[in-house]
Amino acid sequence: MKPSGTGHDRRERLKQLREAALHRPVPANDYTHGFTGRWSRRQWAQASLLATMAALTAAIVPGFGDRPTTRSHSAQMSMALPLPPMPAPGEASAPQQQWQTVEIRKGQTLGAVFQQMGVPATTMHRILEQPGAEQALTRLRPGARLDFEISADGELRGFRYLRDRDHQVEVTLADGEVRQRTIELPREIRSRAITGEIGTSLYAAARKAGLSPAAIATMTDEIFQYDIDFTTSQKGDRFSVVYDEVWRDGERIGTGEIQAATFTTGGKTYTGLRFEHDGKAGYFDLEGRPLKKAFIRMPIPYARVTSGFNPSRKHPVLGTTRAHRGVDYGARTGTPIMAAGDARVSFVGWQRGYGRTVILDHGKGHTTLYAHMSRFGNFKRGQRVKQGQTIGYVGSSGLATGPHLHYEFRVNGVHKNPLAVTLPPPEPLKGQALVAFRAATAPTLARLQQVEDRANRASAIARTEDAAPASDSKA
Incomplete structure (x- = not known):
């Protein structure tokens, strides 16, 4: 039995088609490059x-697309933040003001300063x-500072100045009115101790050590004026002082009170x-006795003795030998003369050669005389x-x-040497006052x-160093 023609014919037809495809010419633009039914290495690559x-491309391109619109349901929290306060009506448009400081220059007037600031x-x-x-502002010195508060439209709103070193005055100008208030400035008191030795003069030595002229005057005219005649001070005399310094904002603005002082002269130390x-407040010695006595030793500060107490001096004008029963202090015409102590004026006028x-009259038989004046003070007899x-x-x-003061000191009518007379000492502190004095000082x-x-x-070290070369040279 022969196989079916239909199936045989079909196989034959397929075979022929395959053969025809294998022998068909390949066009130039065919991307198979003459595919033979089996891939070459190049084609595999x-x-x-x-x-x-x-x-x-499939992995990267989606990342450039739109993000997903769905959100994750993660937990969220909110926080309340305080907002700055809203400006009051009209506040935002208010002009800004600022303080400006002007330092007074030499020769500059107050009017020139205000004109400079446009006031x-x-x-x-x-x-x-x-x-x-008016008293404070018309006496301004170079270096003084004035503060002006000027608004943006050029109006003066505030003004500040120092009335003294401890008080500031602040002036406010508003609504056509002028108001002022006084502010006490904070300050710091520091203690300082210095010592010095007199060379050419006490004043020069004290200034070199750091004392101000006012402190020097306190030492000579208040603390030791009753016990020491500074016109006789000499080279080698020593002094030590503990005094206050006034500081503000890290700057020294002045000196305060002398808290303690010593002066050594003639081998004796006064404290x-x-x-x-x-x-x-007053000054006391180590035993608590007040240094202020009934009489000042010198009625003219910083005066020089031109003629001392002498029972048989030759008069410089008359040329005769006459007792000089007082002390003459040479000074410039117009130098003030001080009362030696509390007293009543018993005589004022012209007295023969005394002028x-x-x-x-100081009471208890003590009187003092002051002669050769150019003019009197503002007082009357009695x-x-x-x-x-x-x-x-x-x-x-x-x-x-020549110009000088002739000064006499009398006790019950008898002339005494003003530079050597023994003055009655004041009463010392006692009891609780003495205890408080010792604790405080x-x-x-x-x-x-x-x-x-x-x-x-x-x-001592300086003396040793000075003596060392001399001893070496002797050896």
């Missing part, structure tokens, strides 16, 4: 490359009308300690005067060869002792 590129003279005069303003007793003369008050001025009236006294010990050690 190309296929692998295309497959890799397709995979990469009208009428406003300046309204400020000067305030209590105490003064400041202490407040019965509401009044213009004042005699004071009036009371206080110790240190000016009773007249140095001159050369009467029998005088102990720290200052210790500080004074420390600075003197250092000075003594330094002097």
Whole structure:
């Protein structure tokens, strides 16, 4: 039995078609490159490359698409933040103001400063009308500072100045009114101790050590004026002082009170300690006895003795031998003369060769005479005067060869040498007052002792160094 023609014919037809396909010419642009039914290595490599590129494209391209719109349901939290306060109505448009400081230059007037700041003279005069303003502002010194608060539209809104070193005055100008208030400035008190030795003069040595002229005057005219005649001080005399310094904002603005002082002259040391007793401050010695005595030793500060107490001196004008029963102090015409103590004026007028003369009665038989004045002080006979008050001025009236003060000291009518007379000592502190004095002055006294010990050690070392070369040369 023959196989079915239909199946045989079909197989034959397929075979012929395959053969025909194998022998058909390949066009130039056919990408099979003459495919033979089996892939070559080159075709496998190309296929692998295309497959890799397709995979990469599938992985990367979705990332550039739109992000998914669905959100995760993660937990969320909210926080309330405070907002800045809203400006009050009209506040945002208010002009800003600022303080400006002007330092007074030499020769500059107050009016020139206000003109420089663009402030009208009428406003300046309204400020000067305030209590105490004119006295302070018309005496400004170079270096003084004035503060101006100027608004954005050029109007003066505030003004500040120092009334003194401890008080500031602040002036406010608003709604056509001028108001001022006084502010007490904070300050710091620091203690300082210095020591020195007189060379050419006490003043030069004290200034070199750091004392101000006011502190020097306190030492000579208040602390030791009753015990020491500074006109006789000489080279080698020593002094030590503990005093206050006033500081503000890290800057020294001045000196305060002398808390303690010593002065060594003629082999004797005098000490003064400041202490407040019965509401009044004064200086006391180490035993608590007040240094202020009934009489001042010198009625003219810083005067020089031109003629001392001499029972048989030859008169410079008359040429005869006459007793000089007082002390002459040479000074310039017009130098103030102080009352030696509290007294009543018993005589004021012209007295023969004494010229213009004042005699004071201090009670208990003590009187003092002041002669050769150029003019008198503002007082009359019978009036009371206080110790240190000016009773007249140095001159050369009467029998005088030049301007000087002739000063006499009498006890019950008997002339005494003013430079050597023994004055009655005041009563010392007692009881609780003495205890309080010692407790209050102990720290200052210790500080004074420390600075003197250092000075003594330094002097001893200097003497040793000076003596060393001499001893070596002898050896």
